[in-house]
Amino acid sequence: MLPRKRQCEEETSNNNLPNKKNLIVAFGAADSDVNSDRSLSGSNNNNSSNVKEVDRGTYVMAVGDNNPQEIDEDLHSRQLAVYGRETMRKLFGASVLVSGMQGLGVEIAKNLILAGVKSVTLHDVGTVELWDMSSNFVFSENDVGKNRALASVAKLQELNNAVVVQSLTSELTKEQLADFQAVVFTDISLEKAIEFNDYCHSHQPPIAFIKTEVRGLFGSVFCDFGPEFTVFDVDGEDAHTGIIASVSNDNPALVSCVDDERLEFQDGDLVVFSEVHGMKELNDGRPTKIKNARAYSFTLEEDTTNYGRYEKGGIVTQVKQQKVLNFKPLREALSDPGDFLLSDFAKFDRPPLLHLAFQALDKFITELGRFPVPGVEDDAQKLITIASNMNDSSGDDKLDDINPKLLRQFAFGARAVLNPMAAMFGGIVGQEVVKACSGKFHPLFQFFYFDSVESLPSEPLDPDDFRPVNSRYDAQISVFGRKLQKKLEDSQVFVVGSGALGCEFLKNLALMGVSCGNQGKLTITDDDVIEKSNLSRQFLFRDWNIGQAKSTVAASAAASINPSFNIEALQNRVSPETENV
Structure with missing residues (x-):
């Protein structure tokens, strides 16, 4: 609270x-x-x-x-x-x-x-x-x-x-x-x-x-x-521009720009020209599509063979385009998901597997009326079997390897948020x-889809380590175990800054139980005070906190989230002069 x-x-x-x-x-x-x-x-x-x-x-x-x-x-x-x-x-x-x-x-x-x-x-x-x-x-x-x-x-x-x-x-x-x-x-x-x-x-x-x-x-x-x-507005950026250095009389025409600044154009962009001397036909204000975009040049999908000869000057400006996306409903997208957005190119084959895993978990819950129990091997094997059967019936989209180890990790932590x-x-x-x-x-x-299985302990843990202990950290214990939870609670942490990121970090650390044990302590420092513009993103602050020290207000709010949070607030700037504080 x-x-x-x-x-x-x-x-x-x-x-x-x-x-x-x-x-x-x-x-x-x-x-x-x-x-x-x-x-x-x-x-x-x-x-x-x-x-x-x-x-x-x-x-x-x-x-x-x-x-x-x-x-x-x-x-x-x-x-x-x-x-x-x-x-x-x-x-x-x-x-x-x-x-x-x-x-x-x-x-x-x-x-x-x-x-x-x-x-x-x-x-x-x-x-x-x-x-x-x-x-x-x-x-x-x-x-x-x-x-x-x-x-x-x-x-x-x-x-x-x-x-x-x-x-x-x-x-x-x-x-x-x-x-x-x-x-x-x-x-x-x-x-x-x-x-x-x-x-x-x-x-x-x-x-x-x-x-x-x-x-x-x-x-x-x-x-x-x-x-x-x-x-x-696809990217929220202002229209990109470039200063022209030359334009060829070719089909397609090659446009080169001065090398003071790299061009931000992409293949398929529409551009218009202005202030071009000599090849005045380009100044008609008609958008033209570009291709072969490079750092300082691109080609036009236009025949300039019979245009006037380029003399000097000219500015090329991107024309911002609207884009229409045809979304598929969920019932169609499940069997035909298209391209997955990748967050980690080292896991390029992971999204199709997680697509299967989440569907298998839904089927597990539908059939048994509950989530898999952390550390219970029978539940993990049940989910793996469901995923395997679903994969076998997927026709041409069948995965070569359903990675039982990953599915086991998925099953054990499935109930935890x-x-x-x-x-x-x-x-x-x-x-x-x-x-x-x-x-x-x-x-x-x-x-x-996203996973962070690399966050798990490298060595297998005793299944008893995952069992709940009737504490506010039971969900986290079901994934990482009691031993790691104890280490988090006894951690000594120093946080510099309690602005937008600092507020988020304090909230996250308090909920995780970091520095909430008898041996734990978190120290935060920030020499700034709260302004009205902070309130739309630094969520631990309220309008009645304007003018107060960020670190002390943030520390108080974080302690309200978890009363066991051992936190000390300082108002020192981190610099060589404060190294001994």
Whole structure:
């Protein structure tokens, strides 16, 4: 739980919300200056005018300033520099659903709320478990037994009062998805995902659909933004230019540019010419496609044999092009995934195997109603058998080697949502939602798989080492074992800087249990103070922290995430003068 400016009443009464008649409870951003607080539970709310009964779903909403607004340039200065005003305005109008509020879901929601979308709806029908403590930074042990979405909504609202943050605790229907521009599912069966994706793909306009999972040291993302999705700006860069040195009278024509700066053109780009002397035919403003792009030259798909002879001068400018992507629905993409996005060229053959592994895990869970148990060989062999049978029936796409060792590692950690993996995929998926809602930057097309099996101990561990010990680190223990967890807890760590990355590092380290043992200690130093522009990305800070020291506020917030975190904050600049501090 993060530190708060004002305390809400205990939320345990949320578990008693009626099932047949459901409640909407709203509180506005303006309430932050009022001394009296409002409970999320309708039964404890003294202002009955703010409670409405509805017939569809259970929404509990923490309402920010949802009126049309100008861009707060102080708050969003960094985003404006990257996205531009038009993209920011599109984001401000986007409503997003995030389903599954374990570690991955909360990371995605956090990033979208900080980015400033119009609304984020948090969906989960499950309850908080001690198992969730090592990956979800908004949960405390007091939240165990509460609905995950309800336990998250108020704390995530603190990140940005201009965003509507609401929770949905009932089972989703396809029709409810029509309320959103983008939907993200982090914990859903393949059968249900196909059903929802079919609806989103055929909806007019299409609803951007993302399915993502973190299973131990393995992760996946699938994106479907509709049958015809237009990318308005593929790379977000300004149009590239070059100064012409010569143009040949050939077919195709060779264009050479001055060698002061390398050209950024690519094959297939469209360019226009201006201020060319001699070969004036090029100055007609008509876009021409280039090929054979090199560092200082390229050829034109144009015959200049009968053009005037080039004399001097000239500027060539790239014409930015829109791109239309034809996404396939999930049911088709599963059997025909196309090219996989690679993150590690040393593992170029890994994505097809992980594509199979995640499908095998879904079948395992469907058949047995649970995840494989860490360290239990029979469960690992069951998953390997399922994967082998699926591979044998895949026809021409059959893999030569299904790598039983990797599948065994996959099975043992499948139930765990590890914080570092959740943080990584939360960033990836959050960015994909921004692309889906704005058309800015080329989206992921369509599958992405990642693993970090090299993080596992090189020597086999005793299966008993993976067994839970009824602690907040049980999910992490199920992957790495108790011995490594003990080493993490007793670590001595020094962190320099508590800005955007520093806040993320502190959150991750606190959740992992680093420096949380009797022998452990983390020291952080930063001589800077909090400014308003920090709030849109340095998520441990709030508006009431402006002007305070970054290191002390970040340390306090991190200790709230994990009360066992042994952390000391300094305000020294790291330099030769402070080496002896």
